[in-house]
Amino acid sequence: MLFTKLLIPTLKENPAEADVVSHRLLMRAGFIRKLTSGVYSYLPLGLMTLRKIEKIVREEMNAAGAQEVLLPMVQPADLWAESGRLQKYGPELLRFKDRHDRESCLGPTHEEVITDLVRNNIHSYRGLPVNLYQIQTKFRDEIRPRFGLMRGREFIMKDAYSFDATEEGVDASYEAMKAAYHRIFARCGLRFRAVEADTGTIGGSFSHEFMVLAETGEDTIVICKQCAYAANLEKAACAAPALAERAAEKALAKVETPGKRKVEAVCEFLQIAQRDLVKTMVYMADGRPVAVLLRGDHEVQPVKLKNLLGASEVELASDQECFDSTGVPTGYLGPIGLKIQVVADLAITAMQNFASGANEKNFHYVNANLGRDFTIEKIADLRMVTAADRCPLCGGELELTRGIEVGHIFKLGTAYSEVLNARFLDSDGQEKPFIMGCYGIGVSRVMAAAIEQNHDKDGIIFPLPIAPFQVIILNLGFTDGDITQAAQALYQGLQAKGIDVLLDDRDERPGSKFKDADLLGIPIRVTVGKRLADGGMVEIRQRQDGQTTELPLAEAVDTLVQMVAQCM
């Protein structure tokens, strides 16, 4: 296409509202414009990239045996009431009434609608398994939309739902999706990892997130350097502590620790290492206080705690809440004689003769021992993994790194089919609920994540498979008929070979064209200028590494076709 025929409003300066790199560059390169908070228009270039991502997604979903459908965005509230999520989903579900005063909502996700569709149309195990997907705009009234396309309220999502008759079946469906997702993100040219994840509010029993690796990612992920283990920090398991040889238990003693509340201060005062102190953190679990014991140098992982307690919300208690429930000021809490529920992290089972608060202002115990001085009902893995931890699978070294969640797959089980009474007749004549899985990809987020991962100071560096154009031709001889004609010919030659090519035919200075080409991130740039007039040569430059070659115009088409084929 011709540059002059496309709406590509590039910006020289960074918009004040954008300070995340993908947002900034998407704005500057003229891919998106904001309409209102968390809601964006896609301009021609943005839509082209989106379409390329969608095409890859479609091809892989179809290849994995899924069928494409398109479900309604406006949904009756009744259906959400039936699943129980009308209440549970909260204000993120945008609700409104139509002219007949019927309660409606905008679909933030489609478990209800798809389950309704399947329960009304599939009644036998003979129709199973089935996997239905769509690519569609979702709306979630996020508390705080931010980072441009990374967390919009309106965004484009591919969501798929599988229905199986058996456990083996759903496992196979899940694995097929996992494999398809690997192919999708690999084909998009992204560096990513699939990690084990918490199942969150969607529920279900098993889940993986697909993370695009980028320093600016919102999530921390844990990767084993030796084996294939990878997990979200929320989920990452801590290896069971190595049990050292048991030493003799020393006598418990209460010591005065005036004004020493923080772990560092207490340990310094007592002349002990932080790993020899048990700290006591109080959390409010659905409004009920719970104390968590863990080693002085460890941190609580709230999601693990939430899961252990079966609570819907856990939050660190304020100093006041803490005092109200225990009668002890924070800093002096300890397991011995504490009146509220106490749970403990696994790591403390390996500790001996440790220090802890004495539940009395300005006092701590030393030489406390689990079992002798106190007992704990629930001991579990409750802490955050650290880089010092070992892989729970192979004992290898762990690495903590940042990622952007672009895909999430869940094995749902029968959670939705049960509440929505979606059943089929099995071969044994029994009526059974469908066993479901659901699988999402944030298509618009993939575009943003690709940029977070691939950019430099000059602009975007698109992986070729998702670049709006594969090749950009710069005509630098705007006033020179021969050069302009050669650029035109090259443009038509590439088009004839099926290359997505953009010809910069603007009456602009060379500098502007170079700057814009870099900003747009088109992988291959061809410059047709006075070097053509001098020696019949054109210049080819790769955006990725800046590698430049010159070659005769006559060879350009074949060479470019080869280069593009190599990168797809």
Add this chain to the structure above:
RNA sequence: CGGGAUGUAGCGCAGUCUGGUAGCGCACUUGAAUGGGGUUCAAGGGGCCGGAAGUUCGAAUCUUCUCAUCCCGACCA
């Protein structure tokens, strides 16, 4: 919803403290020159100073209220 900040031309900003009727750069229009890393000169067009109320002879500027946007926390593709 808590904490912080900002709203002045399409974009980036100054002017606000100390009230006197709106300015700079880029972009845009016209003309000329220039043509391999955001070129130069000249002449133009464009603003209800987010909105409302108040104080004042006079408000972008002071006061109050509102709306919007962005950033930091709990949620998620």
